[in-house]
Amino acid sequence: MKKLITLLSLIIIVICVDAQTNYPVLTLEECGAVTIINEGSIMAVVENIGGLPNLALYNLEEKTLMQKFSARLPENPVYHIIPCDNGLLYLVTIKKNPEQGPPLFDAIYSFDHKTDKMAKVYTETESVYIPNFAAVRIRLVLSTNPFKNQPRIFNVETGKFEPFSADENLRMLCASDSHNSYVVMKINELTDDDTVPVYVMDEHGKIGESIGTYDSRMVASTDEDENRMPGFTITNSDYEWVKQAYDNSGFPLSGFGIAMHPGLAKKYNQTDHLYDISSIVAANETYMAAKGKGLLWVYNTKNPTTTKPQTVSNEDFEAIKNYLDKRISYVKNPVQSAALNSVFDAKFYSITEKEKMGDYGFSESSFIAFSKNNSYEVLVDKEELAGLVASSFKLDSEQDAALFQDALNALYPPDTFAKKHVQCFEKNNCWCFVRDESFGEKKGFVVSVNPQNKIEKIEYKDKID
Numbered sequence: 001m002k003k004l005i006t007l008l009s010l011i012i013i014v015i016c017v018d019a020q021t022n023y024p025v026l027t028l029e030e031c032g033a034v035t036i037i038n039e040g041s042i043m044a045v046v047e048n049i050g051g052l053p054n055l056a057l058y059n060l061e062e063k064t065l066m067q068k069f070s071a072r073l074p075e076n077p078v079y080h081i082i083p084c085d086n087g088l089l090y091l092v093t094i095k096k097n098p099e100q101g102p103p104l105f106d107a108i109y110s111f112d113h114k115t116d117k118m119a120k121v122y123t124e125t126e127s128v129y130i131p132n133f134a135a136v137r138i139r140l141v142l143s144t145n146p147f148k149n150q151p152r153i154f155n156v157e158t159g160k161f162e163p164f165s166a167d168e169n170l171r172m173l174c175a176s177d178s179h180n181s182y183v184v185m186k187i188n189e190l191t192d193d194d195t196v197p198v199y200v201m202d203e204h205g206k207i208g209e210s211i212g213t214y215d216s217r218m219v220a221s222t223d224e225d226e227n228r229m230p231g232f233t234i235t236n237s238d239y240e241w242v243k244q245a246y247d248n249s250g251f252p253l254s255g256f257g258i259a260m261h262p263g264l265a266k267k268y269n270q271t272d273h274l275y276d277i278s279s280i281v282a283a284n285e286t287y288m289a290a291k292g293k294g295l296l297w298v299y300n301t302k303n304p305t306t307t308k309p310q311t312v313s314n315e316d317f318e319a320i321k322n323y324l325d326k327r328i329s330y331v332k333n334p335v336q337s338a339a340l341n342s343v344f345d346a347k348f349y350s351i352t353e354k355e356k357m358g359d360y361g362f363s364e365s366s367f368i369a370f371s372k373n374n375s376y377e378v379l380v381d382k383e384e385l386a387g388l389v390a391s392s393f394k395l396d397s398e399q400d401a402a403l404f405q406d407a408l409n410a411l412y413p414p415d416t417f418a419k420k421h422v423q424c425f426e427k428n429n430c431w432c433f434v435r436d437e438s439f440g441e442k443k444g445f446v447v448s449v450n451p452q453n454k455i456e457k458i459e460y461k462d463k464i465d
Contacts, residue, residue, distance in 0.1 A: 022270045022304035024297040025287075026063050031296040033091070034289050035081040036282045039178050042066070043282070043289065043298065044089055046078050053078075055089075055111065060287050060298055069111075071118045076106045080133040082140055084156055085177070088112055090121075090140060094130050105130050108140070108154065121159055132250045134175040136182065137203050141175045147187065147216075151175075165205060173198070173214060176245040183242050185214060193217070198232065200239060211239040218260075229262050244285065252291075254279040264288070267301040272308075327356045335368075337410035339403050345390040346372040348379075348411060368411060382445070386458040396453035398424075401431055408433060408445065432464050 032046035032053060041061040046053050053073050057066040073091070080092035088110045095106040108122040131142040131152070139162075143151035150164040151172045164172070169188040176183065182201045190196045194217045197210040212234040232243050247263035258265050258280060267288050268280060277297070282289040286302040299305070335348040349369045354362050368379040370388065379385070394400060401424045414422055414435060421437040435444035442464040448457040 020270070020304065020306040021272050022267075022299050022301065022306065023272045023308050025300050025305055025309075026058065026060060026298040028058075028296040028298075030294060031291070033078040033081045034281045034291075034296065035083060035089075036060070036284050036287050036289060037083045039284050039286075041286065043287070044081050044083070045296070046073065046081070055091075057113065058298075060300075067113070069113065069116050071111065071116050073118070074107065074109055074120075079103070079130055082133050082135050083177075084135045084140070085137045086156060087114075088156070090133075090135075090156065091118070092130075092133055097127075102129055104128060105142075110156070121156065122154065134249060135177045136175050137177070137180055139203070141172070141182075143172055143175075146171045146173055146185075165201070170201075174242075174246045174249040176241070179241060179245065183245060198234075198242070200242070209236075211236040211242065230260055231262055248283045248285075251283070252279040252281045267299070270301075270304065271297070271299055273297055329354050332369075335410055337407060339406035340410050343390060343393050343404055343407040344385070344388045346370045346388040351378075382460040383458055386455060389455045393455070394453040395431055395447060395449050395455055401426075401433075404431070404447070405433055408435065434464060 028045065028047070030048040032048055034043065034045045036043050041059060043058045043060055045056055045058065047056050047068075055069045055071065055073065057069075058064065059066050074093045076093040076095050078091045079094045080090075082090045082092070084090055091109040091111055093106040093109070094103040097104050105124045105128040107120055107124060109118050110121050111118045129144070131144050134141040134143070138156050140154040140156060141151050142154065143149075150168075150170065153162050153164050154160070155162050164170070165184075167186070169186045171185050171187050173183045173185060175181070179200075180203045184199050184201050184207065185196045186199075187196075193215075195213050195215045198212050198214050199207045199210055201207045212232055214230070214232050216230045218230055232246065234240055234242060243263060247261045250257065250261070253261065253264070258268055264280060264283060267283070268274070268277065268290070271277060271290065273290070273292060273295075276292040276295075277290040278292040280288060280290045281296075283301070286300060287298055288301045289296060289298045291297075331352040331354065333350045333352075335350055340348060347370060349371070350366060351369050352364055352366045354364050357363050369376055370379055371377075372388065395404060405422065405424050409422070412435065418436040421434055421442070423434045425432050425434075429449065431447045431449070432442075433445040433447065434442045437443070441462070443462045444460070444464055446459045446461055446464060447455055448459075450456050
């Protein structure tokens with residue numbers, strides 16, 4: 001687990017450098033299974049809001065609901081939705097594992113959106129863990145571990161399973177409905193360094209020459225040069241699509257699964273809900289759908305939305321603003337201190353916020369703001385003070401330290417009980433400015449200086465050794 005966390009952290013650090021945040025084009029609540037239909041902008045989703053769950057279609061380009069359907073969904077939960085070339089959607093249900101393990105594969109249903117009709121086409125009678133699903137033409141592809149098993153192929157026209165390949169060594173890495181193909185490898189060609197030639201098999205089972213290699217090795221290291229993620233090396237440029245087909249397969253994906261799909265991991269790491277997302281449930285070349293905290297977020301990953309969308313109308317925003325303006329007022333008082341003027345290259349203000357509480361009272365809170373270069377900002381973190389120190393100020397004597405302490409007294413006046421603990425001392429090339437003491441623990445500012453005695457860093461600590 002520790003290695004996995006390290007790996008995911010390294011991916012985030014590398015990918016997020018200079019990456020802009022991508023905001024969702026659509027946010028929905030209480031959704032079940034989801035699919036984005038082929039390479040288009042139509043999303044099918046099971047919605048669970050109010051009463052019985054229903055199937056709905058959304059237009060992601062227009063960000064609108066297209067249609068809700070009335071067909072009653074199966075009693076068991078829908079886990080996968082797979083679009084097929086015959087124009088139907090296929091819904092895969094799961095059932096509870098009697099041995100309290102992962103859910104089991106239950107059945108397959110067809111759904112015709114034109115007639116709003118649903119029909120069961122297959123019932124699984126064995127105890128089978130739920131596989132991943134894809135489609136190639138009129139065949140549903142059920143896959144588990146590619147290094148162990150061939151996928152199961154269900155022909156929706158005949159309603160029967162058929163062999164994947166007579167070659168027992170053949171394994172599928174992913175399927176691509178848009179290219180009517182399977183990306184495959186031969187397990188007997190796996191080398192000692194975990195690389196294997198990759199082939200493309202068409203819908204009729206014909207396999208051509210190798211189009212590159214797949215490297216399944218993964219290395220997580222603090223040495224950037226040693227990091228390695230599984231991936232493809234494509235030697236035939238006509239098959240560059242294989243990388244994207246692999247990235248957009250195997251849903252739903254979470255944690256380690258996302259890390260194993262480098263292109264998808266990059267898109268995931270640019271989302272605004274990065275740390276809220278629990279799984280990625282669908283993706284194509286343009287869109288990606290992710291779940292977390294009872295919500296479904298859909299992102300345009302081809303043309304990211306880098307401006308946070310407005311969730312309140314202009315009229316509502318203006319009404320809220322007018323309401324708050326009537327209830328809240330601010331009083332600004334400059335902090336007057338000769339010490340502040342000597343130590344810092346900024347003007348400081350004590351801001352008191354007064355909010356009307358009912359008809360008879362007010363609540364008050366205060367904070368510090370500063371102005372520099374004709375710009376006003378709130379002093380959110382005490383460590384920001386380091387960037388406001390005057391270029392002429394040096395901290396190289398007790399007199400300078402006393403001046404700095406006076407400046408702190410102006411900004412953060414000690415109360416009656418804290419005054420007796422205020423002191424300063426030098427230790428390990430730092431100056432410590434004690435502001436209070438509790439149960440024998442000194443708290444206050446620790447200021448680091450460079451060899452020229454210019455302030456480099458200001459930290460506030462609850463425990464000064």
